[in-house]
Amino acid sequence: xxxxxxxxxxxxxxxxxxxxxxxxxxxxxxxxxxxxxxxxxxxxxxxxxxxxxxxxxxxxxxxxxxxxxxxxxxxxxxxxxxxxxxxxxxxxxxxxxxxxxxxxxxxxxxxxxxxxxxxxxxxxxxxxxxxxxxxxxxxxxxxxxxxxxxxxxxxxxxxxxxxxxxxxxxxxxxxxxxxxxxxxxxxxxxxxxxxxxxxxxxxxxxxxxxxxxxxxxxxxxxxxxxxxxxxxxxxxxxxxxxxxxxxxxxxxxxxxxxxxxxxxxxxxxxxxxxxxxxxxxxxxxxxxxxxxxxxxxxxxxxxxxxxxxxxxxxxxxxxxxxxxxxxxxxxxxxxxxxxxxxxxxxxxxxxxxxxxxxxxxxxxxxxxxxxxxxxxxxxxxxxxxxxxxxxxxxxxxxxxx
Ligand code: NDP
Numbered sequence: 001x002x003x004x005x006x007x008x009x010x011x012x013x014x015x016x017x018x019x020x021x022x023x024x025x026x027x028x029x030x031x032x033x034x035x036x037x038x039x040x041x042x043x044x045x046x047x048x049x050x051x052x053x054x055x056x057x058x059x060x061x062x063x064x065x066x067x068x069x070x071x072x073x074x075x076x077x078x079x080x081x082x083x084x085x086x087x088x089x090x091x092x093x094x095x096x097x098x099x100x101x102x103x104x105x106x107x108x109x110x111x112x113x114x115x116x117x118x119x120x121x122x123x124x125x126x127x128x129x130x131x132x133x134x135x136x137x138x139x140x141x142x143x144x145x146x147x148x149x150x151x152x153x154x155x156x157x158x159x160x161x162x163x164x165x166x167x168x169x170x171x172x173x174x175x176x177x178x179x180x181x182x183x184x185x186x187x188x189x190x191x192x193x194x195x196x197x198x199x200x201x202x203x204x205x206x207x208x209x210x211x212x213x214x215x216x217x218x219x220x221x222x223x224x225x226x227x228x229x230x231x232x233x234x235x236x237x238x239x240x241x242x243x244x245x246x247x248x249x250x251x252x253x254x255x256x257x258x259x260x261x262x263x264x265x266x267x268x269x270x271x272x273x274x275x276x277x278x279x280x281x282x283x284x285x286x287x288x289x290x291x292x293x294x295x296x297x298x299x300x301x302x303x304x305x306x307x308x309x310x311x312x313x314x315x316x317x318x319x320x321x322x323x324x325x326x327x328x329x330x331x332x333x334x335x336x337x338x339x340x341x342x343x344x345x346x347x348x349x350x351x352x353x354x355x356x357x358x359x360x361x362x363x364x365x366x367x368x369x370x371x372x373x374x375x376x377x378x379x380x381x382x383x384x385x386x387x388x389x390x391x392x393x394x395x396x397x398x399x400x401x
Contacts, residue, residue: 002028002359005075005101007062007092008083009034011183011296011340012106012141014043015348016083016355018338019386021053026356031075033060034084046339062088068095077101078359081351085184086110086117093125093136102134102358106141106351107187108232115190115272119235123368130367137369140354141347142308142327143169143249144233146388148371149350149379150310150325151237156376158323158392159314162244165237166311166399170252172221173304173331173342179260180293182343186285189270192251193261197230199238199247210258214250214401218307219391220328226250233371240372264288295344302331302341309390313398322395327388337387346388353382 004027006017013032020027032040032055040057047055056075062068062084072080072095082092082105089109096103110117122138129136139145147167155162171182181188196207212228231249238247253261264270269288274281309326327346334345354371357363362378371379383390 002026003075003077004029004079004081004355004359005031005033005072005077006081006083007033007060007068007088008085009036009039009043010083011299011344012347012351013083014046014296015334015338015340015344016081016351017043017055018047018050019349019352020355021047021051021055023352023356024053026360029056031056031058031077033058033062033071035059035061063091065091065094065098068092069098072096072099072101079104079355081105081355083348083351085187087112090121093122096134096136097125097128097132100132100134103136104140104351104354104358105138106145106347108139108144110187110190113272115194117191117232119232119370126368133366135358135363135365135367135369137354137358137363137371137374139232139236139371141350143167143231144236145347145350145354145371146327146383147308147310148233148237149374149376150390151241151312152372152374153376153380154310154312154323154325155241159312159316159321162241162312162314164246164313164398165241165244165248167231167233167249168216168218168226168307168309168311168326169250170216170218170221170224170226170307171343172218172224172252173302173306175293175298175302175341177293177298179257180298181295182298182341183295183347185289185292185295189261189285189288190272191231192229192253193265193270194230196228197234198228198249199234199244201245202242210253210261216250218252219326220305221307224252225255226252236370236372240370296340299335299339299341299344302335305330306342306346308346311395311399320398322398323392324395325390325392327383327390329388334387349386349388350383353379353386356382
């Protein structure tokens with residue numbers, strides 16, 4: 001049963017579908033559905049040209065539960081892979097329950113009218129998925145996703161106990177635009193402008209957005225400023241590894257990006273409440289999204305690399321040890337292979353791997369699961385095979401910040 005229905009024809013959906021088509025032994029039949037069918041057709045055309053595989057396409061408004069249920073019932077997939085926006089998560093989970101099909105996504109639910117994401121809404125589906133004998137795998141991109149797999153692998157093989165964990169997300173890519181976001185601008189800007197939050201001694205510590213800066217020398221990228229941020233996997237990591245004393249997430253931003261962000265915030269363009277403009281309501285952030293380059297259009301112009309990984313300090317055989325696991329992904333190589341840059345690639349490949357493990361029955365269960373609950377070994381092996389090879393090394397000392 002290698003039939004899959006992928007929902008969402010953005011950069012991430014495009015990579016996932018290209019990579020699925022490259023494993024026809026696992027994915028026997030692929031359907032791609034999204035709000036704008038022409039985007040699905042363009043992806044299907046590219047997949048056909050690159051791999052010879054035919055991808056079926058369909059128009060779908062995934063906010064419409066009945067329409068999504070009907071599409072699932074006609075496609076009859078083993079799995080629905082949700083690569084639309086976080087706003088659609090609950091509606092697609094409802095449709096999966098109605099149609100009796102497993103579910104996977106890469107980003108946790110967030111309501112449209114509040115810039116807030118958390119797992120509680122999706123964890124609330126635990127009993128319904130369990131009772132239906134269905135599996136929902138949440139947050140199977142890179143971060144969240146691979147970062148949780150790296151942590152689980154560290155806990156399983158490398159350290160007897162983890163004391164501190166830092167997730168470092170660096171995008172050293174340059175797309176040549178004065179300002180653009182590497183994935184959906186609305187979701188991205190809501191995320192980076194939220195207050196920072198990290199886990200320390202059993203509680204959340206909050207701070208102002210993008211106020212805590214550190215310099216880090218990233219392999220194959222060089223020195224970059226990175227900023228303490230709240231990020232989705234912190235919530236599931238704190239839940240499944242309550243013994244870790246401190247869990248932090250850092251992301252790199254250039255000065256020009258931050259300057260633009262500052263100005264856009266100051267003039268009100270990041271607002272998500274409706275404002276009246278020439279007799280009609282508009283949401284400034286949605287208007288800004290319409291002005292910014294489409295993330296998918298950045299592919300051909302982006303050069304440089306991403307470097308994302310986890311640094312864990314803890315005890316191994318009674319001695320303190322610090323382990324760094326990371327992946328470096330090249331924007332131009334990702335584009336040459338799939339027609340999308342590395343931010344979409346590093347998300348779409350893990351989504352494909354999670355989907356592969358689910359349709360093959362390697363990952364199975366009834367209920368709602370996070371990546372921390374899965375065996376990391378088959379996932380780590382597949383990362384090496386499918387374009388996201390990882391490296392592991394001991395650091396001489398824990399991070400000193
Ligand atoms: P894009 O905005 O490029 O693509 C989203 C796609 O979803 C678009 O094709 C859009 O259609 C479609 N869509 C939106 N609303 C609906 C709807 N109601 N019904 C059907 N289709 C809809 O985003 P990305 O590809 O960059 O990101 C996709 C997902 O991946 C997001 O949830 C994002 O948060 C997540 N992500 C996760 C990461 C991780 O590491 N875990 C990293 C990066 C992204 P249309 O073209 O018509 O607008």
